[in-house]
Amino acid sequence: MLGRIARRGGAHAPAHRGPDPRGAVAMNAAAWRITLSAALLMALVTGSRAAGALYLSPLNSATGVGLAGLSLGLAIGQLGVGLLQPVIGALADRLGASRIVACGAVLLAxxxxxxxxWPQAAPVLLALVLATLAGSAVASNALLLGPVNRTVPAARAGQAVAIVGAGASAGQLLLGPATQWAIEDWGWRSALVASGVVLVFALPLSRALRGAPCAPVRREGGAGTAGRASLRRTALRDSRFWRVAASFGLCGFHIAFLTAHMPGVIERCGLPVSLAGRWMAVSGAANVVGSLAVGALLRRSDPARLLAAVYVLRALGIGTLLVVPATPTLMLGFALAMGATHMATLPPTSQLVARDHGVQQLGALFGVVMxxxxxxxxxxxWLGGWAAAATGGDALLWRVDLGLALLAAALAWSLRPLGR
Incomplete structure (x- = not known):
């Protein structure tokens, strides 16, 4: 199913997804299997990545690298993930996600x-980078959203993506406190081994993705390949596509900082280190609710307006943290606000891309967005670690983050359909 791209006054108008050619609006067994498998994969990888922030302090003590050095290693991994996303998305579109997930799961563990x-500086930094890259081959938006959107009826696509996002949140809810407990009771090295063992469960989940539809394959005369290339070129020339991507890039700045540095933020505020596990649990629970709520709202709300509202709510939470003294109660309230808006950006962002450019090339196109x-x-x-090391606090980063959240809201608002 492809979005239609029409011209109005020389500009590309948004192409809306038409009637669902797959028939019934209800999700069948295959759609539920693909969606729930994707959600569980996101739970494993996103939960372990969020819990990984709890290892930064013991890794720093064991290696002497310093917070700025560890942050740079994590940041390089994030950049590498971005460079891999278009490739992973295109491979998933052509070959199916199951094989990629299985290979990535072994490497990630x-x-x-x-x-x-091997708790030494160079091996630890290399492992941080490679684990981040492998994680993107197990559960990432470019890898999983294409199969989900091609399996689920169009009217339920936003809701299905919200379920996948809620899975990521549930992983944080469960693995954050569990990792905090394991580090305190077993020591960080044994806890890290346990985290690797848990990630092996991605292997049976990869089998559940078999049978998910791929993008159309090459047809005689190369029409299929030429059509896919034409669709991608059309999207990459569309300013609306790049505004969607830019808003999601600003979201990435915020989410990556929270994921990597929130335990350190809590410690630098003079609050108990053990609060970090509870912060992750509260944020994860709010994340589940926020993601599912946005998925439900997408059935009757414009995704651009909804996305702008999410970014405004995020900005309000950051502004409150800047002006109100830090206490455990405030931090847990901040966890509620940030959790509710964390994965809530994913369903409307993916639907904006699908609305304008269709779902057949969503893996490759969302790879570019990623x-x-x-x-x-x-x-x-990187900036979060550098700012904390240079200033001894996080106020500078929060001010930057506040401005970026407001800019993301403005970009999302500009994506409303023409004539509305």
Whole structure:
């Protein structure tokens, strides 16, 4: 199903997704299987990545690299993920996601455990980068959203993407406190090995993705390939596409900073280190609610307006943190606000791309969007570590983040359909 691209006054007007050619609006068994498998994969990878922030302090003590150095290693990994996303998305469109997930799961488990076996500066930094890259081959938006959108009826696509986002949130809710407990009771090295073992569960989940439809294959005379290339070129020349990508890049700055540095933020505020596990749990629970709520609202709301509202709510939460003294209660309230808007940006962002350019090339196109997202993530992780090391606090980063959230809201608002 392809979005139609029409011209109005020489500009590309948004192409809306028409009647669902797949028939019934209800999701069938295959659609639920693909959606829930994608959600569980996101839970494993996103949850372990969020919990990975709890290892930064012990890794710093074991290696002496310093917070800025570890942050740079994580940031390079985020940048590498962005560069890989268009490739992973295109491969998933052509070959199916199952094979890619299976290979990525083995590598992710190995690289996750590596710092426990070799806790020295260079191996740890290399493992951080490679684990981040492998994680994108197990669960990333470019990898999973294409199969989900091609399997689920169009009227339910936003809701299905919200379920995938909620899965990521559930992973943070469960693995954050569990990792905090394991580090305190077993030590960080044993806890890291346990984290690697948990990630092996991605292997059976990869089998559940078999049978998910790929993008149309090459037809006689190369028409299929030429058509795909034409669609991608059309999207990459569309300013609306790049505004979607830019807003998601600003989102990446914010999310990557929170994921990598929030335990350190709590510690630098003079609050108990153990609060970090509760912060992750509260944020993860709010994330599930926020993602599902946005998915439900998408059935009757314009995704651009909804996306702008999410970014405004995020800005209000950051502004409150800047002006109100830090207490455990405030931090948990901040976790609610940030969790509710965390993965809530994903359903409307993906639907904006699908509305304008269709779902058949969504993996490749969202790979480009994710490249921009990861450029923002690089900035959030690296600048967050540098600012904390240079100033001893996080106020500078929060001010930058506030401005970027408001800019993202403005970009999203500009994506409203013409004539509305």
């Amino acid at each position: 190995l690289f996750t455990v590596a710092p426990a076996a 490249l921009v997202h990861q450029l923002g993530s690089f900035g959030g992780v």
